[in-house]
Amino acid sequence: MCLILVGWQAHPEHPLIVAANRDEFFARPTESAQFWAESPWVLAGRDLEAGGTWMGITRTGRFAALTNYRDLTNLRNNAPSRGKLVADFLTGQEAPEEYLERTAAWGEQCNGYNLLVGDGECLWWSSNVSGERRPLEPGIYGVSNHLLDTEWPKVAGGKDALAVSIKQSTDTEALFKLLQDDRIHADESLPNTGVGLEWERTLSPAFIKSPNYGTRSSTVLISDTNGSVAFDEQIWLAGGISGRRARFRFKAELPAGTRA
Numbered sequence: 001m002c003l004i005l006v007g008w009q010a011h012p013e014h015p016l017i018v019a020a021n022r023d024e025f026f027a028r029p030t031e032s033a034q035f036w037a038e039s040p041w042v043l044a045g046r047d048l049e050a051g052g053t054w055m056g057i058t059r060t061g062r063f064a065a066l067t068n069y070r071d072l073t074n075l076r077n078n079a080p081s082r083g084k085l086v087a088d089f090l091t092g093q094e095a096p097e098e099y100l101e102r103t104a105a106w107g108e109q110c111n112g113y114n115l116l117v118g119d120g121e122c123l124w125w126s127s128n129v130s131g132e133r134r135p136l137e138p139g140i141y142g143v144s145n146h147l148l149d150t151e152w153p154k155v156a157g158g159k160d161a162l163a164v165s166i167k168q169s170t171d172t173e174a175l176f177k178l179l180q181d182d183r184i185h186a187d188e189s190l191p192n193t194g195v196g197l198e199w200e201r202t203l204s205p206a207f208i209k210s211p212n213y214g215t216r217s218s219t220v221l222i223s224d225t226n227g228s229v230a231f232d233e234q235i236w237l238a239g240g241i242s243g244r245r246a247r248f249r250f251k252a253e254l255p256a257g258t259r260a
Helices: 083-091 096-107 153-168 172-179 197-203
Strands: 003-008 016-025 030-035 042-047 055-058 063-068 113-118 123-127 133-135 139-143 213-223 228-237 241-251
Touching: 003 063, 003 113, 003 153, 016 055, 016 063, 016 153, 016 172, 030 213, 030 228, 030 241, 042 083, 055 083, 055 213, 063 083, 083 096, 083 113, 096 113, 096 123, 096 133, 139 153, 153 172, 172 213, 172 228
Parallel strands: none
Antiparallel strands: 003 016, 003 139, 016 213, 030 042, 042 055, 055 063, 063 113, 113 123, 123 133, 213 228, 228 241
């Protein structure tokens, strides 16, 4: 993922609201969101090149999502796949804090990332760049290709849009609409991540359009206090052309002792 907007316990009826865009090269082989054959409780897409995933949720309410940290000066071509961290959390049973502690050393071998993991009761963020890992308090959060809540224009704008949207309603279409913001931001507001000014401009919107690289999917996830989960994925083709829309609805089988 390259933009994840999260409302964590920010709405009285919907403890987890996620609106996220995955940006990637269009040539990279990908499987869209579905329940995995070998782990049928896991709902996620699949990176067919490296085998991991970028975002998913399980029938027991475990959630995980990841963004890459953009820093070309420290990019390692032989690093292990960051998407394995998401896949392994979704298929496992460890508490978020325990999982992040156990995988910290392995994560240091990866290229830079931000990782969100939660179990319905808590939501944690970690990054192998800053070395931080911490639980998130109730609120609105955003992460792109830097650290959590870095004030990049699309992160700050996306957080504001999410906050406004969920105050008015938790309509799935409204969340998809805010993810389709393709405005290119002013040069003076752009970061310098080593890709050059032209690419910084191209990568500055929430929704990225370019011939070979761009937003390939948008995902909206909404849970409610009785465990119901709505997970919608919109596929995008090169140039921002709309592709397949998949809709999933299920009741999370929350472990004993979790929120009713």
